[in-house]
Amino acid sequence: MSGRARISVDVADWREAQRSAARLREVRRDMPRMLESVRKATEQQAAKDRAALQAQQAETNKRLSALSDYARQVETTTTQRINAATTRLLNEVQDATENLRGETRQLIEHQERRFTAAMDAERGERQRDVAGLRAEINRDRQDRASILERARIMAADARIMHDAIAESLPHERYAPGQLERLTSRLAMIEGNLADGAGEAALSGAQDAFLSLGELRTEVALRDAEWRVGHLAAVAVVTKLIGEISAAEHINLVDEEADVTADLDVNYWSNGELARIRERATQLSARLADEASPPSLEKLIEISQGEAAELDAELSDAIALARTRQWACQVRVNVAEQVVQVLEETTPFDLAGEPVFAGDDQRGAFYSKLRAEDDSEIVIEVAPDETGETCVIRVLSYESDPDQRQQDARAHAIAEALGGEGLSATPSCSPGEPDPSYRDLTRLRMQPAATAVPRRG
């Protein structure tokens, strides 16, 4: 008793056969809904950000309204410039995400540079403004009393600015410790004023106001910067989650053959899709965590690193699922061909329904042939360890086995597959095959084998 012939299908040819899978057009049925959800999420987040910024600005403006006329004039200009820059950036991010344009990441990549540029520009403007103010003061510093008066006004403006920053801006988040340093300087100036040291107080107050103004600008711009980054990250992750959802059920259309098939990516990728979705959900949660919002660097890492990585993994999972699904069809095709060869050339005929082990299409496919004398041949077409090609086993259960015939069968099968463009190498091993394979019903009922190992 003998009768195991193993036929390995050559990987290169197999791939060639698989390449035709690339002709399939994917239709992700949830794609429009996904796009809409991304747009909505981005819009909501942007609206939220705008509202927060507006509230913050209103508070700052209210507090700065107590500034001296001249200083108020300078700060109003500054406020306008900050508002304009922030709005423009937010709009850009929103536009990009709404149209799902690929620039979102690009925007984030260039954000740092753009903010530095904005800061430098703003700093230049302010210094010009303050220099003008200082020149005007110096023009008038004829007498001591007026100098002292000027110093008092300037110190008061500095105090107003200081308080406005302290109360209305997230300075500790974006410029930790800086206000504190200016606070002690401001106290010293105010001491000098009290001592009547007008000259010293005036120059100190001027510097402090300038520094506080810069701090205010920096904090405002950094805040806007974070919000833009956050918005972009939200957009990226939302889109990722949308794509994951859309990938759950892909419809494959082979227009040439007029065939459609559902591709259950999670099933064919052995749960890879669920794992990706879980990680994407975690990212989303972190973005939504207002208690400990992620830093700008973290945001960039999420949108540029983690989300992008998950995106690539999603593509791989889809491709893998497609390949495995295709390979499954190939296995059935091959099994049918093998059965046909044997029917053509031997007294064996197909007996009963072919089955998948564990009724799982990802596993081995079994067909059984029977001859009049109840000899049987079981054809196993199993995925190999990569799951991407297959190995055919011809298990012969014959009352009068003939090794030469079995070899010839294996060669005939390999040649037949060769005729289909799949080069196959048969190898035969003597020995009795496991009789349990004769029972296809049992094979079908057995627990689904984790036959398809995870890639990589």
Next chain:
Amino acid sequence: MTENTTGGAVPAPPPGIERLASVTAAARHGDSLIFVYGSGTNDAFADPAHRICDIEECLWEVLHAAGYERIAYYSSHQSLYFRDDESRRRLYPTRAAKAADPRKLSSSPDSAGSPDGAGSGRPRMRPAFANKGPFGDRIVTRQPGAPAAGETAAAEGEASGSGEAAADRAGPGGRGLDAIRRMASSLVLPELRRFVAAGQPRTALVFSDAEEAIRHFDEGQGEGRLLAEFFARVVSFRRGAEHTCVLVFRSDSLDQAHAAIDRLREVPALADKARALLDRPGGGSPAGQVGLPDEQELTRLIHCLRLQEGLRIADWKGLAGTARAMTAARHEARDWLRWLRGLAREGLPLDQEALYARGHVTRTGRSTLSVWKQLDRLEGLEPVRDHVRRLGAQVAAEAELRRLGRIGPNVEPGSNHLIFSGNPGTGKTTVARLIGELYRDVGVLRGGQVEEVLAKDLIAEYVGQTGARTSAAIDRALDGVLFIDEAYQLSEQRERGFGGEAIDTLLARMENDRDRLVVIAAGYPDRMEEFLDSNPGLRRRFPESNVITFPDYPPPVLLKILLRRLEERGVTCTPELAAQLETVVAGLHRTRREGFGNAGTMRNVADDLFGNWSRRVGKQVSQPADTTDMPSSLQAYLQPALGSAADLFGELDAMTGLQPVKEQVRGLIAQIRLAQRRRRPGLEVIAPHMVFLGPPGTGKTTVARLVGDIFRKLGLLTRGHVIEASRAQLVAGYIGQTAEKTTAVIEEAMDGVLFIDEAYTLSRSEGGNDFGREAIETLLPEMENRRGRICVIVAGYTREMEDFLDTNPGLASRFTERVEFPNYDSPELMQILEGMAVAEGFSLDASARARAWRWLNVARERDGDKFGNARTARNLLGIMRRHLAQRALDLPDDSPELDIFTGQDVPDA
């Protein structure tokens, strides 16, 4: 060809397809191995039920009628298949149920990959698999757009114009199934073994492409041996196993079948058996050979198309003739099928004219003139014509006697085989074709086609092949004529080569196929005699009365052939050229040698002339060919304008004395000139052979040279040179060498004069040998064979020559002209002596003249018959010269005496 394992009485076969008669007989005999081969295996057949079918269908009918219950087919393309449900059911009880296509094992309508399946036309998997994969019944393993192997084969078949047959053999056309089937051949063997096991119902296995099948098995891993074992098993007797294997070889001849069988050499017993069947001694009728359709089958084919496709018959009375003409044209039935369908489609009625018009029947094989009229039109072949007429009448009478039952079927008829003896180009092939038709007309042959072969084509280089090659030629000639040109080559190679094998095969088949085969062996007359003598069987098959001699064409016919060839090539001749050509043709004919090409030579002359003409005129093709276009090699045949007698005889006349000789030569030449001028047809004017009688030194050699020159001037010899030979040049010291030596001398003298001095010495034996006689025996036939090409002059003393001519009756009759050379008289001798001296710048004074006169007279008296005449005079001159030289030692350089012979210089008499 077939092997009977069951024996027993054989009932008369029912009417079947004529060209399968031997296969039918073998099947009814219960032969366990039946070989079928020949061009017809790929042909269409019109069966007695007026159906058009292929060989496999025909074999099914044959085997079924012979009582085989199961008939399975195997081919390298289709593996196992069936043509009837019953056989399938009996061999595959379970599978038969699901099969829908009765012809093919695998082609159930739901069969995978059937390109002609339902739906979108794309290949689909069968239902058992269709719902298993994620893509349903989709077959994804084939590249899109790539045809399945079966489709490719069918497409190629279509392209090659044999669509039906190719598609039929390509099989069910499943994806890659061809590949599967081919390679899975080894898996079939256990199946085949099962079919032919003991106790099984009578089963016939038809290997429908035996060569391919054997090759495929042989290329497998040791499967050739298994197949051979299988056949061996079938062939050997086993109780309860009355099965048969029918091997259909698609090749035309047995050669290829042999080659295929040789692959089975691993089981020598089988290979031997197979070879024995194929080469059954005596050949048998070529059992198993399927050739071209005969008249009956073609008649059925016509009726098939008449009934089924509306073919109209133009001439019901002439229908038999039409079918005969179709048979004689030797086309396959499938060709006729196509052509007759064409007629039916175009609504044209069928008759011979329609077939002529379309070139399906050519007039070469069957002129509209009757055979007899065609014979009458053959020019220059009157003796042949008479002979053929006599033969035809004899054959016709015999056929009629048989028809009337006046002679029994067992009475052996007279032999119809013929020997055509003659040079090439004498119309042998043309007559052979007429013989074919004539025999067909009188009912000796059914086909009447002529298979032309050269003897050497029948002979192979290796042992065993010659028989097969000869048989193949015979197979092609069956029902017609096998025309073997240069047949003597078979006997010439009898000892060294395999010619004997060819003759043996030929004789065996002439006996066994005597109703279906006429052999015409052709070649040079004398060598055909050798051929007939080489095997007593040949003389029996080719009786003397059946030897027809083809004479060379006479000059007027040759000229006609030449002029017709020129006309065919579009060249006209000036009258001058035409006149010259007549002379040239006459010359060629006169000087022809063994193997003269007759019509072929004329064609060559015409073609040479055409070449010269075309070079001269370029594109001015309206110019006729003129005498300047005459090929230079033929100029020699043109007689130069004969000048006066002085031109012809000047030199002869200038010779001293010899008056009787001069008169005889003049008389001879005058006769020749007269004959030339009269130009009587059939009267050849050639250079005669001559005897010069007379003592030595009487000018015979000189006259011979002059005669040669005169003959050249008369156009009787193209060169006219003289080759002198004596016994020493002709006779050698050992047996056999003399003939070679003599022949070499004759060759040297061709187109000139062979002058044999003292020829009588040839008839005298020297030292006990008679090699001289061998020289004569060599010379005599050559003188006849090369008549007109050589003039032989034998010379010698009158008496000895008379004796010589008497020794052999052939000699006297061949030397028709005698010239007597008398002794010179004294004044003539003196004249000769003085002439020779003068020629050397000497002169004789009176005393020298007087002494020489005396000396010569004394010598004549002293020598008698041996007197050397001019030769003696020459000797005397030599002595005189020596004496003068001696005397001149004392003379000064400027002495005039240095040039004058005096009396002192002449010796004493």
